[in-house]
Every structure is written in C-alpha cells, then in structure tokens.
Amino acid sequence: MTVAAEPHPWRVPPRWVLLVAVLSIVCAEIGGASMARFKVELTRWARDAMLARPAVHGLVGVRDVDERILDEALVKFDAGLRLFHMHAEGMGLVIIATTMVAATVARAGVARRVIIALLTTGGAGYPVGYLVWSALIPAYGLERAKTIAEWLVWIPFGSATIVALWWLTGLLALRMIGR
Amino acid sequence: MTRVMLALLATLLAAPAAAHHVGAYVPKDNAVTINFKQVKFSVQARKFDIALRLFETGALRAEMRAHAATLPAGLEDGTRAALAASDGPEVERRLMIFFAALARDLALEADRRLAEAGGTAESRAATGRKFLEAIWRYYNLVDFAVATRDNKTSVAVRLAFDEAETYVKPATGAAAPADPARLRPPLQRIAQVLSTLIEASPTHARRDS
Numbered sequence: 001m002t003v004a005a006e007p008h009p010w011r012v013p014p015r016w017v018l019l020v021a022v023l024s025i026v027c028a029e030i031g032g033a034s035m036a037r038f039k040v041e042l043t044r045w046a047r048d049a050m051l052a053r054p055a056v057h058g059l060v061g062v063r064d065v066d067e068r069i070l071d072e073a074l075v076k077f078d079a080g081l082r083l084f085h086m087h088a089e090g091m092g093l094v095i096i097a098t099t100m101v102a103a104t105v106a107r108a109g110v111a112r113r114v115i116i117a118l119l120t121t122g123g124a125g126y127p128v129g130y131l132v133w134s135a136l137i138p139a140y141g142l143e144r145a146k147t148i149a150e151w152l153v154w155i156p157f158g159s160a161t162i163v164a165l166w167w168l169t170g171l172l173a174l175r176m177i178g179r
Numbered sequence: 180m181t182r183v184m185l186a187l188l189a190t191l192l193a194a195p196a197a198a199h200h201v202g203a204y205v206p207k208d209n210a211v212t213i214n215f216k217q218v219k220f221s222v223q224a225r226k227f228d229i230a231l232r233l234f235e236t237g238a239l240r241a242e243m244r245a246h247a248a249t250l251p252a253g254l255e256d257g258t259r260a261a262l263a264a265s266d267g268p269e270v271e272r273r274l275m276i277f278f279a280a281l282a283r284d285l286a287l288e289a290d291r292r293l294a295e296a297g298g299t300a301e302s303r304a305a306t307g308r309k310f311l312e313a314i315w316r317y318y319n320l321v322d323f324a325v326a327t328r329d330n331k332t333s334v335a336v337r338l339a340f341d342e343a344e345t346y347v348k349p350a351t352g353a354a355a356p357a358d359p360a361r362l363r364p365p366l367q368r369i370a371q372v373l374s375t376l377i378e379a380s381p382t383h384a385r386r387d388s
Contacts (some may be wrong), residue, residue: 058305058306060292060306064285067311071206075202076201076202083202130291
C-alpha cells in the first residue's frame with residue numbers, strides 16, 4: 001500500500017514566532033489569574049488614584065454624582081484588564097495560525113519574513129493596548145487614556161496585523177488564480 | 180495608479196484599526212435605589228412584614244437619617260408606621276417625598292456650583308450634566324407617584340429637566356455648543372417645584388380614626 005505525498009505540507013513558522021505566541025498566551029493567563037486574585041487591591045488602588053485626581057475625572061464632591069463617575073471608570077478599568085486577558089489569549093492562537101499559513105503560502109523570502117514579522121508584532125502588541133488603557137484610566141481619565149492607548153498601541157499594532165492579513169489574503173488569492 | 184491604490188488601502192485599513200472594542204457601561208443602581216425597589220416590590224406584593232424588615236435594615240432608612248436636616252420632620256417614623264399598618268399608598272407617598280427631597284437638594288447644589296466663578300464652559304457643562312443624571316436617577320423612581328398625585332408638578336419637572344438637558348449637551352455637527360450659563364433657571368425651577376410638592380405633602384404620622 002502506498003501513501004500519497006501531501007502536495008503542500010504545512011510549514012512551521014520560525015521558533016521566535018512560536019515563542020512570542022506562547023508568551024502572549026502565558027501573559028494572558030497570568031493577567032487573568034492576577035485580575036481575579038488581586039481584584040480588591042486593584043479596585044482599591046484605582047479608586048484611590050481617581051479620588052486623588054478629582055479634576056481629571058470631573059468629580060464634584062457630591063456622593064450621588066461622584067459614585068456614578070467612579071463606578072463607570074472602575075467598570076472600564078476592569079473591562080480593560082478582562083479584554084487584555086481575552087485578546088492576548090486569542091491573538092496568541094491567531095499568531096500561530098496565520099504565521100503558519102504565511103510560512104506555507106508565501107514563497108518570496110522577503111514577503112514571507114515581513115508578513116510573519118507584522119503578524120507577530122501586531123498580534124502580540126495589540127492586546128497590550130488594553131493593559132495600557134486600563135493602567136492609564138486612574139491617572140488620565142477614560143477618554144484621554146483611550147486616546148493615548150489608541151495612538152501608542154492599538155492603531156500601530158492593529159494596523160500591522162490588518163496589513164499583514166490583507167497581504168496574506170492577496171497572496172492566497174493570487175495563488176488560487178494562478179492554478 | 181499604484182500610489183492611489185496604496186492610499187485607498189491605507190484609508191480602508193485605518194477605519195477598522197481605530198474601531199477598538201472597549202466595552203459598554205450600563206449604569207447600576209446604588210444601595211438606596213436598590214433598597215427602594217426592594218421595599219416597593221414587597222409593598223406591591225402586599226408583603227408588608229418583608230418590606231418593613233427591608234426598610235429597617237436597608238440603605239433607604241440610613242439615607243433618610245443622613246438627610247434628616249433637609250427632610251420634612253417625621254418622614255422616617257411615618258414611613259415605618261405606614262409599613263407596620265400595611266398602608267401601601269401611604270408608604271408610596273412618603274417615599275415619593277423622600278426622593279423628591281433628594282432630587283431637590285441635588286438641584287440646589289448644582290445651581291450653587293454653577294453660580295461659582297471659574298472653569299471652562301465645557302467643564303461646567305460636564306458638571307451640570309452629571310448633576311442632571313443624578314437628579315433624574317432619583318426623580319425617575321417616583322415620577323409616576325408624583326404624576327398620579329400632582330400632574331402639574333410632574334410636567335413642570337419634566338419640562339425643566341428637558342430644557343436643562345439641551346444646555347449641557349456636547350456640541351455635535353450643527354448643534355449649538357453647551358451653554359451652562361442658561362442651565363441655572365431650569366435647575367432653580369426643578370428645586371422650587373419639588374419644594375412646593377414636599378411642603379404640600381404632610382409627613383406627620385396619620386392617626387387611625
């Protein structure tokens with residue numbers, strides 16, 4: 001009995017890529033566990049930091065008004081940590097899957113290396129934006145913290161991933177057309 | 180041509196890259212409004228013993244004591260007496276007075292803050308907006324009770340509230356920018372109308388005859 005050889009065997013992405021993806025998942029797990037373990041301490045720290053900067057958060061010193069502002073900021077602070085956990089976990093798997101496709105499909109050396117680099121840095125960097133956003137909320141307020149995280153992390157790293165994914169999609173389409 | 184295609188691609192990519200999911204905030208009840216709802220639903224279910232226990236151990240009574248100086252005399256004792264007597268409408272009326280008083284005090288405080296000099300128009304509008312949210316959170320709980328007893332008061336508060344909201348809305352598109360200076364008259368109207376309602380509502384415990 002003979003076994004037919006696979007026409008396009010999957011190629012494993014470079015080791016550093018796998019290391020980054022696994023590290024991203026490890027960070028997500030540590031982040032999730034820490035979030036649950038230190039929930040009270042984190043909330044207390046964020047609340048104290050916000051109370052120390054009433055002007056930043058628009059606190060007016062009236063409990064009925066301020067409690068809503070603090071509650072919203074604390075909910076978003078917690079959401080940032082949760083979204084970091086979720087995205088870092090997911091993007092680790094996305095990095096492995098997409099770089100494997102890139103390593104298999106992209107023939108040209110430069111294109112392959114650039115796509116893999118973009119997918120890896122973009123995928124690993126993007127979730128950090130949620131951590132940055134969350135950490136900046138107590139000091140800068142909801143909107144300012146979001147703007148900083150956007151320009152510092154989400155837009156550059158998110159764009160890197162999107163560019164790489166479209167590039168990879170284009171390569172795949174070209175290969176399908178060329179058959 | 181290639182440059183045009185690249186520019187188009189970059190523009191298309193920028194939109195999804197900027198749309199980050201950061202979660203949505205749904206305002207929660209505070210301890211006072213939670214306790215109010217517990218007492219209200221217990222009374223509606225005619226479980227007065229439960230309502231009395233919830234009132235005596237909850238945040239509602241603690242808040243009544245904390246605001247005793249600005250509340251009509253006998254409000255807390257009268258509410259407890261009405262619960263003990265299984266008098267649902269009287270419990271509702273007293274709780275209406277309590278929340279009307281909370282909303283009135285917030286309107287007075289907001290007016291006082293806005294009268295103070297300093298701050299940009301945006302920051303003053305933001306302060307006004309937050310006060311309006313707090314006022315509505317309390318008043319909204321008893322608006323139905325107010326409307327069934329004194330429809331003119333309910334309409335007056337709603338109209339003043341709607342007017343106040345238009346002065347603190349952030350500028351979007353063709354809409355006029357926030358004008359916090361004009362916020363004071365509707366706030367004063369809310370406080371005055373609610374004061375009249377509170378003063379017109381007796382709070383001493385009713386005698387059974």
